Amino acid sequence: MTEPLYCINHPTVETYLRCARCEAPICDKCAVQTEVGYICPACLNRQQRVFYADFRPIYYPLAAAIALPLALIAGWILPATGWFTIFLGPLAGTGIAEAARWAIRRRRGRYTWLVVAGAIVVGGLPRLLLSLVPLVVSAADPSLLTVGVWPLVWTGVYLFTAVGTAVARLR
Ligand SMILES: [Zn+2]
Ligand SMILES: [Zn+2]
Incomplete structure (x- = not known):
């Protein structure tokens, strides 16, 4: 049995979940399901910004x-x-x-x-x-x-x- 982790956004909430991108511990309230698995809100933000910034008129x-x-x-x-x-x-x-x-x-x-x-x-x-x-x-x-x-x-x-x-x- 692994030790419970504490969510990076909610330090009092125990969790076993880690962000698929940055491996930060996240609770099920923070976790967002994506194609690559559950990720934290910060990573989701970064991903979406890349998604649109990556688009060129070409x-x-x-x-x-x-x-x-x-x-x-x-x-x-x-x-x-x-x-x-x-x-x-x-x-x-x-x-x-x-x-x-x-x-x-x-x-x-x-x-x-x-x-x-x-x-x-x-x-x-x-x-x-x-x-x-x-x-x-x-x-x-x-x-x-x-x-x-x-x-x-x-x-x-x-x-x-x-x-x-x-x-x-x-x-
Ligand atoms: Zn993350
Ligand atoms: Zn949380």
Whole structure:
């Protein structure tokens, strides 16, 4: 049996817990659970400061460089799958967001969500423009309109769901 330690913040409170970072004894009131185990408030503070200070503006173009090619592929293929877009759009949004986060080593930037959302919208533009063609054509012959409007609907569904899930994941 090990001797009880005393919390560095509460000298009267016995504990067996030590901070995973600095090994200071901490009571269960002070301990904060993280990926590396329980850590003390001082270490948590330091870790969070590093987390944000570590972010450099260069990570935005880096996130975009990964997100844009994926968004171009997803934006071209998925709306062509018709109603499957309802399920595939959120998946694409999640995938693109995770790829962008991986690219910047999961560092947190305030505007990462905006960069990724922008990439998804830009990536959807080729399909969006193509889906407008039937509408332009049907302007001459309105009987074609019912056929012509679906590509635009699915492109809209794709953009809405993909951007929505990506932003929810990154904010
Ligand atoms: Zn500590
Ligand atoms: Zn304590």
